[in-house]
Amino acid sequence: MSLEDLLHYLRLGGFTIGVILAASVLALGVAIERAIALWGVSDASRALGEVIAKQLLRGDVSAGRSAAERSDAVAADIYLAGFAKLDK
Secondary structure: OOHHHHHHHHHHHHHHHHHHHHHHHHHHHHHHHHHHHOOOHHHHHHHHHHHHHHHHHOOOHHHHHHHHHHOOOOOHHHHHHHHHHHHO
16 A cells, blocks of 8 residues: 555545544643653562562551552552551
8 A cells, every 4th residue: 555545545545534643642642741750660669569568567567557658659549448458
C-alpha cells in the first residue's frame, strides 16, 4: 500500500477517520503518561513490603504500621487498611 492509497482511504473516511485517529493518538499519549508515572511504583511497593514483612516476622505490628504510615508508596494504603482490619 502506497502513501497515495493511504491518503485516498483517509479522504474516503472523512470525519469518522479523523475522530478515530485523534482518539488513537490520545490513547497512546495516555498510555505513555501512565507508563512514566508508574515506572518506579513497583520498586517502592516491593521495598515497603519487605520492611513490613521483617517487622511482622519479629512480631512488631506497630513498627510495621508506622513504616506503612511513613511510606509514600502506593501500596502503603493497602497495608494500612490491613492493619486497620487487624485492629478490629
